Amino acid sequence: MSVAEKKPAGAAKDRVLSRRGITVTGGFAVAAVLLVLVPSFTDSFYTFVATRMLLLGLFATAYNTVFGFGGMSSLGHAAFFGIGGYTVGIAVTRWDWPPLVVLAAAVVLGAAVAAVFGVMCLRVRGIYLLLLTLALAQAIAGLAFYQTEWTGGDNGIPNIPRDGLPSSVREGDGYYMLTLVVVAVCVALLWMYQRSPLGMSVVGVRESEARMSATGYRTGRLRVVAFTVSGAFSAVAGVLEVYLQGSVSTANMSWLISADVLVFAILGGARHFLGPFLGAVLVTGLEVWVSTYTDRWTTVLGIVYIATALFLADGVLGRAGWAVRTTKSWWEKKSSPGGAAPPGAAADPAGVPAEVRA
Amino acid sequence: MLTWLTHSVNGLAYGSLLFLVASGLTITFGLMRTVNLAHGAFYLLGGYLAYDLTTNGTDYWLALLAGVLAAATGGMVVERAFLHRLAGSELPQIVLTLGVAYIIGDQILANYGGDPVAPPTPPGLEGPVTIGDWVFPKFRLVMIGVAIALAAVVGALLKYTPTGAKVRAAVDDEEIARAVGIRVPLVFLLVFGCGTGLAAFAGVWGGAFTSLAPDSGFEVLLLALIVVVVGGLGSIGGALLAAFLVGLVDQYGKVWFPEWALFTLYASVAALLAVRPRGLFGKAVFR
Amino acid sequence: MTEYAIAGENLTMQFGAFRANDDVTLKVPAGERRALIGPNGAGKSTLFNLLAGQLRPTEGTVSLLGRNVTRLPAHRRARLGLARTFQLTDLLDELSVRQNVELTLAAQTGAHRVFWRPLGSVGRLAAQAMEVLEEWDLAAFADRAVRELAYGQQRVLEIALAMSREPQVLLLDEPTAGLSPADAHRLTSLVAALPRTITVVMIEHDMEVAFTLSDQVSVLQQGRVIAEGTPDEVSTDNRVLEAYLGEAADA
Numbered sequence: 001m002s003v004a005e006k007k008p009a010g011a012a013k014d015r016v017l018s019r020r021g022i023t024v025t026g027g028f029a030v031a032a033v034l035l036v037l038v039p040s041f042t043d044s045f046y047t048f049v050a051t052r053m054l055l056l057g058l059f060a061t062a063y064n065t066v067f068g069f070g071g072m073s074s075l076g077h078a079a080f081f082g083i084g085g086y087t088v089g090i091a092v093t094r095w096d097w098p099p100l101v102v103l104a105a106a107v108v109l110g111a112a113v114a115a116v117f118g119v120m121c122l123r124v125r126g127i128y129l130l131l132l133t134l135a136l137a138q139a140i141a142g143l144a145f146y147q148t149e150w151t152g153g154d155n156g157i158p159n160i161p162r163d164g165l166p167s168s169v170r171e172g173d174g175y176y177m178l179t180l181v182v183v184a185v186c187v188a189l190l191w192m193y194q195r196s197p198l199g200m201s202v203v204g205v206r207e208s209e210a211r212m213s214a215t216g217y218r219t220g221r222l223r224v225v226a227f228t229v230s231g232a233f234s235a236v237a238g239v240l241e242v243y244l245q246g247s248v249s250t251a252n253m254s255w256l257i258s259a260d261v262l263v264f265a266i267l268g269g270a271r272h273f274l275g276p277f278l279g280a281v282l283v284t285g286l287e288v289w290v291s292t293y294t295d296r297w298t299t300v301l302g303i304v305y306i307a308t309a310l311f312l313a314d315g316v317l318g319r320a321g322w323a324v325r326t327t328k329s330w331w332e333k334k335s336s337p338g339g340a341a342p343p344g345a346a347a348d349p350a351g352v353p354a355e356v357r358a
Numbered sequence: 359m360l361t362w363l364t365h366s367v368n369g370l371a372y373g374s375l376l377f378l379v380a381s382g383l384t385i386t387f388g389l390m391r392t393v394n395l396a397h398g399a400f401y402l403l404g405g406y407l408a409y410d411l412t413t414n415g416t417d418y419w420l421a422l423l424a425g426v427l428a429a430a431t432g433g434m435v436v437e438r439a440f441l442h443r444l445a446g447s448e449l450p451q452i453v454l455t456l457g458v459a460y461i462i463g464d465q466i467l468a469n470y471g472g473d474p475v476a477p478p479t480p481p482g483l484e485g486p487v488t489i490g491d492w493v494f495p496k497f498r499l500v501m502i503g504v505a506i507a508l509a510a511v512v513g514a515l516l517k518y519t520p521t522g523a524k525v526r527a528a529v530d531d532e533e534i535a536r537a538v539g540i541r542v543p544l545v546f547l548l549v550f551g552c553g554t555g556l557a558a559f560a561g562v563w564g565g566a567f568t569s570l571a572p573d574s575g576f577e578v579l580l581l582a583l584i585v586v587v588v589g590g591l592g593s594i595g596g597a598l599l600a601a602f603l604v605g606l607v608d609q610y611g612k613v614w615f616p617e618w619a620l621f622t623l624y625a626s627v628a629a630l631l632a633v634r635p636r637g638l639f640g641k642a643v644f645r
Numbered sequence: 646m647t648e649y650a651i652a653g654e655n656l657t658m659q660f661g662a663f664r665a666n667d668d669v670t671l672k673v674p675a676g677e678r679r680a681l682i683g684p685n686g687a688g689k690s691t692l693f694n695l696l697a698g699q700l701r702p703t704e705g706t707v708s709l710l711g712r713n714v715t716r717l718p719a720h721r722r723a724r725l726g727l728a729r730t731f732q733l734t735d736l737l738d739e740l741s742v743r744q745n746v747e748l749t750l751a752a753q754t755g756a757h758r759v760f761w762r763p764l765g766s767v768g769r770l771a772a773q774a775m776e777v778l779e780e781w782d783l784a785a786f787a788d789r790a791v792r793e794l795a796y797g798q799q800r801v802l803e804i805a806l807a808m809s810r811e812p813q814v815l816l817l818d819e820p821t822a823g824l825s826p827a828d829a830h831r832l833t834s835l836v837a838a839l840p841r842t843i844t845v846v847m848i849e850h851d852m853e854v855a856f857t858l859s860d861q862v863s864v865l866q867q868g869r870v871i872a873e874g875t876p877d878e879v880s881t882d883n884r885v886l887e888a889y890l891g892e893a894a895d896a
Contacts, residue, residue: 073449120632127393127448128635131587135628138580142620197751197767198760200740204748207737214697214731215810216723216752255580259456266453271739298464305457309450310440 035180039173048244049288051176053281054183055240060264060276061190062233067262068270069194070226071206073126075258076117076133079140080110080231082253084238089157089248090150092164099164099243106235113140114231118224134255141253156249160242179240186233187277193229194273202226267308269315278316360492365609371498373605374505375564380582380589380597381508382556385549387583388591389516389529392441392550393448395455397557398579399462400429402572404558405565406466409477418481426558432462433554434547441550442543459575467572476569477562501563509598516594525549584627590640600638648711650675650844651696651727651814656705658691658868665691666702667868671846673861675813679846680855680876683865684888689848690732692865693816696846697729698722710813723752728812730803732819732848738792742783742802745791746774749806781805781835797828804835815839817847821854833858856880864888 039047059081066072087106091097097105117136124132144151151157162170169178193199204212205219213219242248260283261276268279283304290300312319379401386394404425411421436458444450483497516522528535528545536542561570564578585604589596607626611619630637649672658666665688673679681689694700696707698719706715714722737745747770751757756767765771778784781801786794794802800820807815820836821829833854839845849855855862856876864872864879866888872879879885 120628123632124635128587128631130448130452131583132628132631132635134580135584135624135631139621139624139628142618142622142624146617146619146621148617192761192763195763196760197748197757197764197770200744200764201748201751201757203740204737207739208735210699210719210731211735211737212748213718213720214699214723214729215749215806216720217757218720255576262449263453263456266449296464296468298467299461302457302460302464305453305460306440309444309454309457313447313450 032184036177039176044172046288047173047176049284051179051244052241053284054176054179055237055244056261056264056280056284057277058183058186058240059234059237060261060268060280061187061273062230062237063261064265064270064273064276065190065194065199065202065230065233066226067265068272068275069199069206070202070223070230072121072223072226073130073262074117074133074230075130075255075262076135076137077230077234077261078253078255078257079117079137080114080234081238081241081257081261082141082144082248082250083109083113084235085242085248085252086144086151086157087235088239088242089152089160092160093157097164102164103236103239106239107232110235110238111228111232114227114234115224117231118227121227122220122223134258137253137255137258141250141255144250144253152249154250156247156251158247160246160248162243162246165243175244179244182236182240186236190229190233191273198222198225263305263308265315267304267312267315269317269319269321271314272317272321275315275317282316363492364494365613366606367494367498367502369606369609370502370602371567371605372608373602374498374501375560375567376581376585376604377505377509377598377601378501378560378563379557379578380585380601381512381594382553382560383582383586384589384592384594384597385512385556386553388586388589388593388597389525390546390549391529391591392437392445392546393451393455394441394550394553395452395579396436396458396462397455397554397582398575398577399459400433400554400557401561401564401578402466402570402575403432403462403561404429405477405561405570406470406475407558408562409475409565409570410470412478418478421477422480422559422562425562426555429558429561430551430555433557434551437547437550442546459579463572463575470572472572474569474571474574475565477565479566480563497566501567504563505598505601509594513594584624588627588630588637590637592641593637593639596637596639648675649673649708650677650710651816651846652708653692653696653702654706654708656692656695656702656707658688658695658700659703664868666695669705669865669868669870671696671863671870673814673844673846675844676841677844677861678859679844680859680862681846681848681865682850682852682855682862682879683871686867687865688868689865690818691868693729693818693846693848697727697816723810726813727816728807728810728814729816730800730807730818730820732822734796734799734803736791736799736803736806739790741788741790742778742794743771743774743787745802745806746777746809747771749809750774750777753810777805777809797824797832800824800828800832801835804832808839812843814844814846817845819848819850821849821851829854852880 038050042050063074063077066074084106087109088102091102091105117133120136121129121132145153165178168174201212201217202222202225204217205222209219212222238252241252264279264283265276266279267282268277269275283301286304287297287301291297294300314322379397383394383397386392386397407428408421408425411424412418416424436455440454441451444454479497483500485496486493487496487499516526524535524540525545527538528540528542532542568574581604585601586597588604589598589600604623607623608619611622615622652672654670654672656666656669657664669688669692671692681692683689691700695702698714698717698721702715706713708714709722709725709727712725714725737748740748744764747764750770750773751764751767754768756770759767775784775787778787783798783802783805786798791799791802800823804817804820817836821832824832829851836845836847836858847855847858859876862874862876862879863870864885871888872882872885874882
């Protein structure tokens with residue numbers, strides 16, 4: 001019989017202090033310091049870009065709650081992003097709400113609308129899910145377009161005052177720091193959610209709905225939960241965008257945004273928590289760089305999309321992980337010539353039955 | 359009374375345009391299950407090319423043909439070079455065809471600018487038709503007829519001809535089709551080319567109806583997708599019916615509650631899809 | 646009236662023109678080991694899906710531990726004490742073995758509602774999961790992804806997951822299918838060792854396994870129950886022999 005390696009109960013603590021734990025914590029510390037120092041090294045344009053990278057990274061991470069982790073492909077997330085933005089536009093210009101109230105309202109609205117999306121999508125999968133979420137988002141965008149009295153129609157709401165924010169964080173470097181803090185907190189919350197029993201059970205539904213429901217989970221409810229969480233945090237990103245830009249319009253709800261965030265997630269690696277964030281940073285960075293040379297950024301973006309579809313189906317992080325694993329096993333094979341394969345290695349199963357009808 | 363007639367026929371005419379656009383998509387998406395989000399871009403391609411040629415003196419019908427052929431060729435290149443590798447995977451297809459659409463759209467923007475353009479109304483179809491007290495543009499009436507005729511022709515081709523049988527066989531079961539000697543890759547290639555060619559034709563006529571701009575490709579694509587899915591994947595008649603319905607809902611939506619126009623349309627579509635994913639006439643959807 | 650652990654009465658399942666189960670009645674008393682056998686296409690897995698709640702019958706009723714559960718969805722029946730395995734192993738492949746067990750255990754307690762602490766750190770989940778894995782000799786693979794396990798081990802894990810929920814009724818859908826003789830033998834011993842407080846119904850193609858493990862055997866053919874009895878009775882029943890040999894003769 002196989003040898004059971006007993007893991008002592010204190011193993012969890014040991015893991016944090018292990019080499020891997022120190023490397024990871026160290027990495028985060030370095031990243032944190034660098035992020036905080038960004039504005040001191042760059043001029044206002046690049047600080048602006050960095051701010052956008054952060055909020056789009058949050059949007060992509062929130063999106064992935066439903067996409068990579070929930071296994072549900074949505075083309076409708078622009079709706080939640082836009083709802084966050086319009087909440088700012090309407091609440092500030094009409095009623096002068098303070099930013100915390102605006103944020104809370106945006107989160108509630110984003111979550112509520114996302115929950116509706118989730119409920120309506122319970123019976124659909126695959127391409128139908130993509131189209132249904134798209135249709136739903138277009139319905140919301142239609143409201144933005146035609147309810148001109150509220151939303152300003154196609155022109156949107158320009159000149160949104162930022163007086164509600166404390167003066168030190170109203171724009172430029174200060175706003176970057178504010179965004180950094182908000183994004184860091186939200187990403188941390190999403191990380192905690194993702195690893196929690198609730199977040200993991202959504203992943204379970206992605207893996208096998210039949211197994212989860214046979215275990216006693218209400219899979220429909222879990223799908224709606226995933227959407228709700230995703231919508232809430234997407235709205236936060238939308239709020240950050242509008243305070244940054246100072247205006248909101250139907251462009252904030254355009255389905256091109258939904259397509260973009262889908263590609264961020266795929267490009268960065270949808271099965272990795274930080275993959276989508278990386279995708280957002282890469283594409284935004286590429287846009288800035290390419291735009292210094294040519295007006296034809298959209299063409300380049302199209303090429304990026306094509307390359308991603310053809311070569312990067314599991315994303316940059318996915319490829320990186322594959323490369324690391326391949327190198328590791330090559331290294332292991334070299335260090336133990338003729339060594340036994342690790343226990344439980346996937347030996348070929350003794351023939352899966354051909355007859356599966358009963 | 360006559361206003362209702364005008365509204366209704368306008369709605370049907372718009373629906374006909376949608377069907378013209380969607381006809382190519384019913385074939386590539388409805389039949390082949392290949393997602394082509396560049397469909398709108400080929401619509402634009404046909405329209406802009408025809409506009410360019412006719413503005414420089416080419417005969418209308420030749421320009422139309424050129425546009426269609428260009429799009430058909432472009433479509434076949436995309437299919438052969440990229441899409442056939444992604445068979446069965448919708449997400450990569452979506453991302454890839456979006457990329458193609460972005461490139462085509464941007465190149466059009468670069469070459470023609472962002473202001474709307476319009477290919478001319480087909481010669482012989484300009485002007486109004488007068489029936490008693492009722493006046494209506496001839497072109498739009500003809501469009502309704504063309505949509506119905508197109509649906510009938512494509513449906514008949516698929517159902518009653520050996521070519522159509524080969525296409526249906528290749529779509530239903532690729533392996534068996536190959537085993538019987540049908541050259542499946544060639545079939546898919548040609549079918550895809552027909553799809554994009556039809557999109558271009560719709561672009562030339564649609565452009566005359568509603569004019570063209572670099573980003574109108576996506577609006578048109580969205581509506582075409584909806585028409586195909588609401589009608590039911592694989593059903594040409596379903597797509598025609600759905601197109602007429604969408605056209606009428608859109609028209610009356612704008613007339614009765616203009617502030618809710620787009621919302622009503624898309625919300626109705628969403629409600630239908632949520633409850634009945636297979637649309638009106640599609641085969642049952644298995645999870 | 647005797648209360649059966651699990652019972653299906655007059656179950657009919659119609660798929661369009663096809664009748665997968667035709668007026669099937671199956672009543673299993675508590676603690677019994679029941680084998681469900683029959684040639685291919687007999688409707689055995691469909692019957693399981695009706696009993697466990699993946700399907701709603703066209704006609705008929707299902708009762709679980711004395712309670713009518715016909716209208717209840719699968720997850721409700723699971724919470725009432727029913728556990729099942731699937732014919733084609735259906736596990737959470739990308740997650741680790743440990744996580745599969747933890748999620749199964751979490752479903753039983755309020756743990757599954759926690760949304761701020763990591764899965765492994767909630768209550769005693771991690772410790773309980775390790776206990777389960779050690780019991781089934783899978784502890785060495787705790788942190789491997791399920792898809793890396795050999796097929797035989799996945800089958801064992803499935804049963805481990807089902808048993809970890811301390812069910813009162815266990816449905817095993819072809820537990821030894823696809824296993825090597827050694828693995829099948831091991832699995833059979835594991836099932837034989839299950840306590841009699843649990844009622845076990847199993848679909849099996851392997852006659853030896855079915856007859857060794859069961860107290861009673863029900864035979865299905867073309868959607869109908871054609872015979873029922875002890876393994877001895879069934880193995881000598883002419884109708885059963887005809888059902889199997891008849892098929893072989895036609896083939």
